[in-house]
Amino acid sequence: MLRLSKLTDYAVVVMVRLAEVSPGSNPDVQTSPGIAAATGVPEPTVAKVLKTLAATGLVTSQRGARGGYRLARPLHAISVSEVIAAVDGPIALVACVDGSLNECESQGLCPVRGRWDPVNDAIERALSGITLADMREAAVPPLFRVPALMPAAE
Amino acid sequence: MLRLSKLTDYAVVVMVRLAEVSPGSNPDVQTSPGIAAATGVPEPTVAKVLKTLAATGLVTSQRGARGGYRLARPLHAISVSEVIAAVDGPIALVACVDGSLNECESQGLCPVRGRWDPVNDAIERALSGITLADMREAAVPPLFRVPALMPAAE
DNA sequence: TGTAACAGGACTGCTTCGGTCCTGATTGCT
DNA sequence: AGCAATCAGGACCGAAGCAGTCCTGTTACA
Ligand code: FES
Ligand code: FES
Numbered sequence: 001m002l003r004l005s006k007l008t009d010y011a012v013v014v015m016v017r018l019a020e021v022s023p024g025s026n027p028d029v030q031t032s033p034g035i036a037a038a039t040g041v042p043e044p045t046v047a048k049v050l051k052t053l054a055a056t057g058l059v060t061s062q063r064g065a066r067g068g069y070r071l072a073r074p075l076h077a078i079s080v081s082e083v084i085a086a087v088d089g090p091i092a093l094v095a096c097v098d099g100s101l102n103e104c105e106s107q108g109l110c111p112v113r114g115r116w117d118p119v120n121d122a123i124e125r126a127l128s129g130i131t132l133a134d135m136r137e138a139a140v141p142p143l144f145r146v147p148a149l150m151p152a153a154e
Numbered sequence: 155m156l157r158l159s160k161l162t163d164y165a166v167v168v169m170v171r172l173a174e175v176s177p178g179s180n181p182d183v184q185t186s187p188g189i190a191a192a193t194g195v196p197e198p199t200v201a202k203v204l205k206t207l208a209a210t211g212l213v214t215s216q217r218g219a220r221g222g223y224r225l226a227r228p229l230h231a232i233s234v235s236e237v238i239a240a241v242d243g244p245i246a247l248v249a250c251v252d253g254s255l256n257e258c259e260s261q262g263l264c265p266v267r268g269r270w271d272p273v274n275d276a277i278e279r280a281l282s283g284i285t286l287a288d289m290r291e292a293a294v295p296p297l298f299r300v301p302a303l304m305p306a307a308e
Numbered sequence: 309t310g311t312a313a314c315a316g317g318a319c320t321g322c323t324t325c326g327g328t329c330c331t332g333a334t335t336g337c338t
Numbered sequence: 339a340g341c342a343a344t345c346a347g348g349a350c351c352g353a354a355g356c357a358g359t360c361c362t363g364t365t366a367c368a
Contacts, residue, residue: 002158002238002277004270005356012269031313044359051315064366065312080273115166115289116158119234122280130276135269159325185344198328205346218335219343 008087010049013039015083016136018059019075029068049087056086075136081127162241164203167193169237170290172213173229183222203241210240229290235281 017039018030032050036043050069053059058078059069071078171193172184186204190197204223207213212232213223225232 002242007357009270033313042358045357047314048358054314055316061314062366063314063364065310066367067313067365069314116163118288119281119284122284123277126276126280127273130273134272161326187344196327199326201345202327208345209347215345216335217333217345219341220336221334221344223345 004084005088007045007049007052008084010041010045011053011083011087012080012132012135013041014046014049015053015059015071015078015132016075018069018071019132019136029062029066029070031068035069052087053083056082058082058086074133076131076133078132079128080130080132080135081124083132084127158238159242161199161203161206162238164195164199165207165237165241166234166286166289167195168200168203169207169213169225169232169286170229172223172225173286173290183216183220183224185222189223206241207237212236212240228287230285230287232286233282234284234286234289235278237286238281 014035017035032047033043035041035050036046039046041049050059050061054061054069058072060072061067061069168189171189186201187197189195189204190200193200195203204213204215208215208223212226214226215221215223
């Protein structure tokens with residue numbers, strides 16, 4: 001349980017990569033194929049992730065021929081909870097989100113009504129305190145990141 | 155994402171019910187059908203949950219004719235993380251936990267290797283601080299909820 | 309005008325989960 | 339001793355969500 005989806009991890013990878021080129025290089029935006037080549041993630045998948053992130057406002061897009069994507073905020077200003085919420089939907093631990101059973105609304109004695117609220121809030125708080133910059137720091141140490149070194153997935 | 159399974163919620167419901175046993179009533183243990191009738195959860199499902207909890211040691215079982223289940227620890231000594239780990243497996247946010255594949259190709263360059271560790275640890279810490287007693291308190295007062303009752307771990 | 313790149317879906321195969329049921333093993337009671 | 343109640347443990351199936359791909363516009367630059 002508490003297994004987050006691969007898409008979320010891809011989102012983190014992509015956004016970290018998106019921040020790697022920002023410091024004043026020739027292009028201020030990066031294209032989906034370029035990021036895919038740099039990260040080793042399949043192009044359609046990375047495109048899907050980028051579109052999702054753009055829809056939620058975590059990254060900004062520039063359409064057209066010389067278009068691409070850009071981070072809306074620096075890494076240290078983006079929390080993990082935002083990324084998870086953007087990719088995997090809102091952080092809801094209980095199943096009462098959908099109207100499977102109507103007894104939850106009318107009765108008021110639903111066992112799951114407010115039970116998981118403290119847990120939910122605690123997780124939300126914990127995830128809000130971690131930024132993408134922290135995750136990059138945690139992942140980099142063993143081998144420094146080399147662009148275009150990725151052996152790709154087999 | 156971060157949607158915990160219904161089984162986990164059932165486990166909480168069942169364990170809270172298990173603690174409701176009258177101190178000194180006829181049986182010090184409760185049977186699966188009895189708990190199912192008291193909670194409204196289908197009998198096979200509650201039996202499955204109980205068996206899982208018993209396998210992990212969160213509850214103790216008494217076999218035989220007058221058998222049943224009993225909490226191994228009081229509610230305030232059981233954290234939510236234990237229940238989640240018991241029902242849904244270990245709290246692992248990445249997919250590389252099991253040896254489905256040869257782990258990763260090379261752990262040194264794996265992007266997910268240590269990246270989610272701080273997040274994982276933060277969630278674990280947050281969940282460890284909440285006990286079943288806290289969840290019961292949060293769920294019991296549907297109409298008697300007192301604003302100043304929140305323990306609030308801030 | 310032509311091309312490069314994003315936008316936003318629809319679609320499908322697959323894994324996992326939720327839920328049920330069956331067959332033993334064990335213990336108390338008659 | 340025999341019977342009944344109860345747990346133990348797995349097998350099984352259907353449903354749901356997820357991962358991944360692809361297609362058809364729309365926009366902007368050269
Ligand atoms: S299931 Fe929604 S309030 Fe209970
Ligand atoms: S997925 Fe297991 S180490 Fe990367």
